[in-house]
Amino acid sequence: MAMLNECITVELGGGRGYPIWFAPLAALGSLMEECGLRRGRCILVTDANVSDRWLPASLRALQGWDTHILVLPPGEATKAAASLNHIYDKVLPAGIDRRTPVIALGGGVIGDLAGFAAATMLRGLPVVQVPTSLIAQVDSAIGGKTGINHGVGKNLVGAFHQPRLVLADTSVLATLPKLEWASGLSEVVKHALIADPALASFLESQWHKVMVREPAIVASMVMQAACIKAEIVAADEREEERRELLNFGHTFGHAIERVEGYGRFTHGEAVALGMRAALALSLRYAPEFDARHAAALVSRIPVRHRLTASDDRLSQAMRYDKKVRAGTVRLVLLRALGDAFVTACRSRCDLTFAWKAVIG
């Protein structure tokens, strides 16, 4: 099925707005030039899995460019200082200048890592995000959050560095492993819950076609979900307020990943469980909320394991979240489907209550 080329724009101040193209990978080089990037040297960062599938097509799309390729090991462990230094060591001696674009071809790990490397080499190189996973296409590649993990927690070292261009080819999602697909759906559901009842209805009615990845349905879903992210980022680039809503389920989810060990749950599974906790707590903070539709949607996201950690350890782990302010955990909750709000956690008991709803 031929995909129409569509484009939305992330509206930012100071002429830093940028396009998100939903177009075939083959358009990469020409879209880069259209964005004012001058043909010449570029750095392409990817991982071994993505490289096997999409590097040849990417290089064809970059004909006429002098592409330096870095292929990193796949997986969350790559999102670390060692990989960052590896990129510095390979790229800095390569005769780059401040206009040399860095292309992040891959999922969230590559996007965050290569984006952060671009943010910090020569105090900022242009970055082109070419997300190849669902989570990256609807979430992580949009909005300029970049970074790496630290022993103390995820994403604790990083920078805001907006891309010059995002190119999302939804056809690449057809070959995504099932687990990653499900993980990405978690973010799609989250976007629907916090901001878009229409997307929630779409997901409800099309869930089967979503799960079998019918191309037209996938393309429509990705565009709707990416739009929500783009709008929220445009309204609040530096995560002052509105952007915090995107953390719905994440404050809980990050604690799960930290306590259960990264890897046991996918990020999406952790967020799915986190959303269950957040929904339970929403009823305590916004008792008038009818959570049935939201809960039904969240429960559709496949999660393989049950939590093994105690609510106490999970609550404790929430202290390290970046959104903690002056020692108080900040929560994103819903007061209606499509209407999220941020609140300070009133008491430790609330966290216990929320966790117990998930641990069962």
Next chain:
Amino acid sequence: MAMLNECITVELGGGRGYPIWFAPLAALGSLMEECGLRRGRCILVTDANVSDRWLPASLRALQGWDTHILVLPPGEATKAAASLNHIYDKVLPAGIDRRTPVIALGGGVIGDLAGFAAATMLRGLPVVQVPTSLIAQVDSAIGGKTGINHGVGKNLVGAFHQPRLVLADTSVLATLPKLEWASGLSEVVKHALIADPALASFLESQWHKVMVREPAIVASMVMQAACIKAEIVAADEREEERRELLNFGHTFGHAIERVEGYGRFTHGEAVALGMRAALALSLRYAPEFDARHAAALVSRIPVRHRLTASDDRLSQAMRYDKKVRAGTVRLVLLRALGDAFVTACRSRCDLTFAWKAVIG
């Protein structure tokens, strides 16, 4: 001699302007609160030399704050990935949040390093620059350039991260080692040459008092020089054009440091030699320029050693400068005292010519 509290503002878009206070160190805590930083935990990064002299006064000025102190070894070698990781390892587990300020108490190395750590922890903590060297007070603490060195070259890893506040207590300069004082004067002279004939005249007429550091003359000189930096940064925050003028003497100077080995020349000495090279070349690109005053001022800056490297190696080293674009070295030259311009290097011979003027 009592110093008047004076304040200039770096005017930036989007409400990110910030004050540079010329005031006693004792005002630190109250000025931080005035800037909207809430009393609570803060991180103070300094080096062992500065700590011996100024940490007690700084801590008195931070009464009521919960100050976590990191003391690093003094010297350029500290401006490296190892120190950055040390800061991450100490600070990230310390229960910080996005409002926790990082105070950089020290010279250029501490300012750049702590500034970059602040830029990259939790994707950006507020940083308070408290420069204690001349070079930091008139140059490096102003303008948001932060970063560390990489084996390939200086400052190749970094970010733009504007401080929330700069506090320059010019009285601390009285105890600065002679070598550092002379090194800082190089940047003061540079500011005068590129943008301020009045400061050039001031330096000419007051040079003796400058060298014996007469407090009122020092205070006036620092304020004049800091003003120039603040104006240039305000006009061009991200080094698109005008800010490049600040690199007068630096493209040559960085090559000297790289080839002769960091440490043989102070940064200021390297820049002083670099300015001699740039002045020589200015006459080739702007033949009408009467360089006598400029050359006389530059020649007053004490430089201990002669260059030992060949012009060939020095020219080669200029290729790694961050301002190189598409392989062409960009030069900052003068067409008059106080009037600098940027130009692409027309031929490799020009670099040879410039270097030969310094090597003699």
